[in-house]
Amino acid sequence: MQVHQEAAASVLQARHRMGNNPTNASNACCFCWCCCCSCSWGFALLYKVVCSSHPKPTPEDARSWSVSFEKLMKSASGRSCFRQYLRTEFSEENMMFWLACEELKKETNKTVVEEKVRQIYEDFISILSPKEVSLDSRVRDVINRNMLEPTSHTFDDAQQQIYTLMQRDSYPRFINSTEYTDLLKRSRASKD
C-alpha cells in the first residue's frame, strides 16, 4: 500500500471516529437498504419486488437495453434493474459508485462537494471499505493527487474505469440472464 494513500485513509478514519461525519438522510437510507439487501437469502425475492415495482419500463425501453450498455445506463429503470442484477453478482458497489459520481458532478456548492468527495472516498476508494471498487494503480494515483484539492470531477477517471468494467464484465451476463429475458417477456405480455 502506498504511503500517501494510507495517510489519507487514516485521516478519514480519524475523522470518522471523532464523529465529524455528517451523513444525510438519503445516504443513511441508502446504506440501510444496501445492508438489508445483502442478506443472501433475500436478494432473489427483492429483485422481483424492486424490478417490478419500479416505474415499469416500456417494452421498447426494455428492449433497447440489449442494444448497447449506453442505452441501458441512460434509462432509469434500466439502471435500477441492472443494479438488482449486480447485487446477485455481489458487485453492486460498482453501480453505487457510478451513481454517487453522477450526483457529485451535479453539485456546485464547494462545501457540499468536499463533503461528498470525502464520503465517496471513504465508501468506495478506501481499501478499508467493504464496498471498495476495483481500480488500477494509475487511477488510484490520480485520485490521491486530486484529493489534495477536491472538486466535483475528482473521480472522473475512476468513474470511467468502473463504467468500462461493468460494460465489459457484467453487462453481457445481464443481457443473457433469466432476470432480463423474463422482464422482456413480462413487458411484452403486459402490453398485449
Ligand SMILES: *[C@@H]1O[C@H](CO)[C@@H](O)[C@H](O)[C@H]1NC(C)=O
Ligand atoms: C453550501 O452548503 C453549506 C452546507 O450545506 C451551506 O451552509 C452554505 O450556505 C452553502 N453555500 C452556498 C453558496 O449555497
Ligand SMILES: *[C@@H]1O[C@H](CO)[C@@H](O)[C@H](O)[C@H]1NC(C)=O
Ligand atoms: C449467452 O448465452 C448463450 C446461450 O446459452 C451462450 O452461448 C453465450 O456464451 C452466453 N453469453 C454470455 C456473454 O454469457
